[in-house]
Amino acid sequence: MPETLNLDDFMEDARGRLVPKSIVPEIDRERDALVRETVDAARELQQKMTKFKMRAMGDVHAFVELSAEKYKARLGGNKGNITMVSFDGRLKVQISIAEHITFDERLKAAKTLIDECLTSWTDNGRDEIKMIVMDAFDVDKDGCLNVRQILGLRRFEIEDETWQRAMEAISDSIQVMGSKSYLRVYERTAADGRWEPVPLDLAAL
Known part of the structure; x- marks a missing residue:
């Protein structure tokens, strides 16, 4: 029975091939790690900015509704x-x-x-x-x-x-x-x- 590959011991190259980490130069592995770390941080920041935008816009629209209620005005549709x-x-x-x-x-x-x-x-x-x-x-x-x-x-x-x-x-x-x-x-x-x-x-x- 063939031995199961441990994918943690390989890196996928730009052509989709699995390359053993042992033959990948250290500088290439370090560069790969840096790029992945930076992109992961950017994705996390993107999610935070999206949540901020939705919360801020929701708060502003809620305030507009509250302001309109004081004048007994109903807002409908696109504000x-x-x-x-x-x-x-x-x-x-x-x-x-x-x-x-x-x-x-x-x-x-x-x-x-x-x-x-x-x-x-x-x-x-x-x-x-x-x-x-x-x-x-x-x-x-x-x-x-x-x-x-x-x-x-x-x-x-x-x-x-x-x-x-x-x-x-x-x-x-x-x-x-x-x-x-x-x-x-x-x-x-x-x-x-x-x-x-x-x-x-x-x-x-």
Whole structure:
């Protein structure tokens, strides 16, 4: 009967092969141990940060509910963006809701109508708008459209009937695919009174 392997005596390499620890250089074993220890600590910290975020957001929403009850107001659905500032005005907690927006096929109709406008406009005074419109429909390196720039086209007060139909098509094409809540904390600096974020991103520390 073949002897059972003791996996503690082996290390798995990048190709999935079991290599006896006895032939793995000591520096490689020490590096492996350091990497695993650091990643384990990072995972533990990630779990703590997730619990902190959920607790903090829960506390803020609970306070908003309590505040509303004092005015006999009932809150329902998405509570939206919330900002709370400490009594001394030096600390701030902010919850913001960011929606993930995309466009359906009606955006192509909007682009066609806009192209008609660009072709028909000969007034030099609209050259700047032409450039903004063309930039709005440029895609990034991942092939994605810039949602903010496209939605920003609707701010132009242009009476052209074709343009108006194009803006209507943009509005109708908007699809909200979901939303994400962000928790941010700030501290006001004593020097110039600006709000500085308290970094919770390891790369920002």
